[in-house]
Amino acid sequence: MEKLSYKLDAGERTIFEGPLDLLLHLISKNKLNIYDIPVAMLLGQYLEHIERMRQADMDVASEFIAVASRLIYIKTVMLMPRSEEAEELKKELTGQLIEYQLCRAMAAKLARRANFDQFSREEADLEFDRSYALSHEADVLLQAYLAAVGKAQRLQPPSQEVFGEIVAKPIVSVASRVVSILRRLYKSPTCSLTEIFYKSRSKSEAIATFLAVLDLLKAERIELTGDGAIRLMHNA
Numbered sequence: 001m002e003k004l005s006y007k008l009d010a011g012e013r014t015i016f017e018g019p020l021d022l023l024l025h026l027i028s029k030n031k032l033n034i035y036d037i038p039v040a041m042l043l044g045q046y047l048e049h050i051e052r053m054r055q056a057d058m059d060v061a062s063e064f065i066a067v068a069s070r071l072i073y074i075k076t077v078m079l080m081p082r083s084e085e086a087e088e089l090k091k092e093l094t095g096q097l098i099e100y101q102l103c104r105a106m107a108a109k110l111a112r113r114a115n116f117d118q119f120s121r122e123e124a125d126l127e128f129d130r131s132y133a134l135s136h137e138a139d140v141l142l143q144a145y146l147a148a149v150g151k152a153q154r155l156q157p158p159s160q161e162v163f164g165e166i167v168a169k170p171i172v173s174v175a176s177r178v179v180s181i182l183r184r185l186y187k188s189p190t191c192s193l194t195e196i197f198y199k200s201r202s203k204s205e206a207i208a209t210f211l212a213v214l215d216l217l218k219a220e221r222i223e224l225t226g227d228g229a230i231r232l233m234h235n236a
Helices: 019-029 039-055 062-078 084-113 138-154 160-168 174-187 193-198 203-218
Strands: 004-007 013-016 190-192 222-224 229-232
Touching (some): 013 019, 019 039, 039 062, 062 084, 174 190, 174 229, 190 193, 193 203, 203 222
Antiparallel strands (some): 190 229, 222 229
């Protein structure tokens, strides 16, 4: 992949070999804890750097856009009441950053040791055992399996059963409740609010009833009395 190079505010030229390299630069610049990354702050500065690349008429590699989308998704999930998925995604990103940081450090050490006086031989075919030799407790294997299954499920679209209960419930319109309330008041000009809401058979109908009462009050077709009742207006 072609290295991206552009000037920062201080005028220095910085080269980022990839999106993880840019993230490590931002973490180091802001003196952040890599084990507890503030995604919101990191996302803002990351997007600013991408915008600088675009303003410099540079072709931003798709890898940088993909990581930006990933950070935005993590920030979105963190806003939800249950943020277990956000914590898992943060741990996964932290692990990749730490692994990349170690690889970059080892590459720097190898670069310092390498010189043109060294020779290397051609690759040789080696026979090695591909079987897994380590042993683990059953609960460790179970947790690893559940973690792998959970990552796969997050990538799947939600099933129809998840929304089945919501879609199956009938939705009561506000207009139908307006008509029902007016019919009740035409029979008797005064009616208690308790009676109207008591007949609601579902949350949807209760909400529609509440909105219908508000609409009728706004249109001055009914009025509230001091004893918690509604009364039909004469001009209705």
